[in-house]
Amino acid sequence: MAAMDDIDSAILEHLQRDARITNRDLARALGIAPSTCLERVRALRNRGVLTGYHATVDLAALNRRVQALVFLQIRPLSREVIESIKSYVAGLPEVLSVYVVAGGDDLVAHVAVQDVEQLHSMLMDRFSPRREVVTFRSSIIFQHVSEPVVSPLDDV
Amino acid sequence: MAAMDDIDSAILEHLQRDARITNRDLARALGIAPSTCLERVRALRNRGVLTGYHATVDLAALNRRVQALVFLQIRPLSREVIESIKSYVAGLPEVLSVYVVAGGDDLVAHVAVQDVEQLHSMLMDRFSPRREVVTFRSSIIFQHVSEPVVSPLDDV
DNA sequence: GCCCGCACCGAATCTCGTGCGGTGACTCGG
DNA sequence: CCGAGTCACCGCACGAGATTCGGTGCGGGC
Numbered sequence: 412m413a414a415m416d417d418i419d420s421a422i423l424e425h426l427q428r429d430a431r432i433t434n435r436d437l438a439r440a441l442g443i444a445p446s447t448c449l450e451r452v453r454a455l456r457n458r459g460v461l462t463g464y465h466a467t468v469d470l471a472a473l474n475r476r477v478q479a480l481v482f483l484q485i486r487p488l489s490r491e492v493i494e495s496i497k498s499y500v501a502g503l504p505e506v507l508s509v510y511v512v513a514g515g516d517d518l519v520a521h522v523a524v525q526d527v528e529q530l531h532s533m534l535m536d537r538f539s540p541r542r543e544v545v546t547f548r549s550s551i552i553f554q555h556v557s558e559p560v561v562s563p564l565d566d567v
Numbered sequence: 568m569a570a571m572d573d574i575d576s577a578i579l580e581h582l583q584r585d586a587r588i589t590n591r592d593l594a595r596a597l598g599i600a601p602s603t604c605l606e607r608v609r610a611l612r613n614r615g616v617l618t619g620y621h622a623t624v625d626l627a628a629l630n631r632r633v634q635a636l637v638f639l640q641i642r643p644l645s646r647e648v649i650e651s652i653k654s655y656v657a658g659l660p661e662v663l664s665v666y667v668v669a670g671g672d673d674l675v676a677h678v679a680v681q682d683v684e685q686l687h688s689m690l691m692d693r694f695s696p697r698r699e700v701v702t703f704r705s706s707i708i709f710q711h712v713s714e715p716v717v718s719p720l721d722d723v
Numbered sequence: 724g725c726c727c728g729c730a731c732c733g734a735a736t737c738t739c740g741t742g743c744g745g746t747g748a749c750t751c752g753g
Numbered sequence: 754c755c756g757a758g759t760c761a762c763c764g765c766a767c768g769a770g771a772t773t774c775g776g777t778g779c780g781g782g783c
Contacts, residue, residue, distance in 0.1 A: 426622035466582035473719040514706035550670035563629040
């Protein structure tokens with residue numbers, strides 16, 4: 412993996428904050444020529460550093476006013492079973508994000524639904540019937556803050 | 568909140584998938600004129616439905632190869648204490664996301680650090696000293712899949 | 724000291740964004 | 754049934770931006 416200098420870091424910071432900034436403005440903010448800037452952004456994409464540009468949407472506007480974390484215990488804990496249940500959960504329309512974790516629980520799902528009733532239905536209809544899900548519990552999310560900008564950590 | 572029709576939903580889907588799509592291409596994909604498309608996108612922003620455009624970055628490229636969920640118990644559970652610890656945790660550079668939840672734990676932090684050693688240091692240096700954090704435990708994240716596109720849920 | 728590679732720049736061209744006036748459909752009162 | 758008002762949409766035109774390409778300076782290797 413090629414090294415990243417300060418300009419690359421600044422590019423990433425700007426694009427994480429506002430992915431629709433024009434190349435022109437980005438170049439101006441960095442003090443380099445637009446053509447150079449374009450080349451660097453393209454290189455970051457090709458290197459796999461920049462993985463995508465995504466709009467974020469207000470969940471309430473999408474009829475999803477209730478969020479929860481669902482913690483699942485999976486058995487047996489084989490690679491195949493984990494892969495399969497992970498794909499299944501991630502594919503559910505109510506699910507925003509899935510974590511495969513170590514510790515007391517094996518899977519954590521971040522879900523967003525219309526109301527608590529729908530949360531309950533979803534748990535009963537989609538999680539309970541699965542044999543590999545031996546148990547699960549849910550925590551309603553009161554607040555969720557997400558940092559849009561991730562900076563590189565310096566080597567020790 | 569104004570109603571959303573199929574075209575609005577399609578706009579949201581496209582922009583969530585690729586926030587840098589040109590207005591022209593977006594309009595073409597929807598079968599409407601670019602000027603109309605522009606107007607609708609602007610309306611979605613003004614209504615607060617579209618909240619932002621963000622580039623996503625490969626965490627490994629930023630020297631963050633280890634992720635974990637950290638579950639915190641907070642006492643006393645007053646509004647002020649929760650607000651304050653939430654802001655503190657969200658402001659830490661290692662933290663990607665913070666959930667304030669109901670249930671056995673009160674706060675869940677999604678952190679991304681360079682290695683397990685740094686995770687340990689972080690827990691010891693940043694969480695342990697806080698008086699309001701009565702206990703915490705961490706779960707290493709093996710995999711994390713995040714759905715980039717969120718669709719509206721139909722009313723029941 | 725010379726050569727080569729690399730990153731950067733500036734100009735030219737081509738595409739795109741965006742405001743404006745016009746137009747058709749739909750609604751509602753007469 | 755008809756006419757006016759409203760609203761979303763469209764096409765056009767102009768300004769702004771994206772992207773390419775040839776040129777340039779600098780630093781490392783020999």
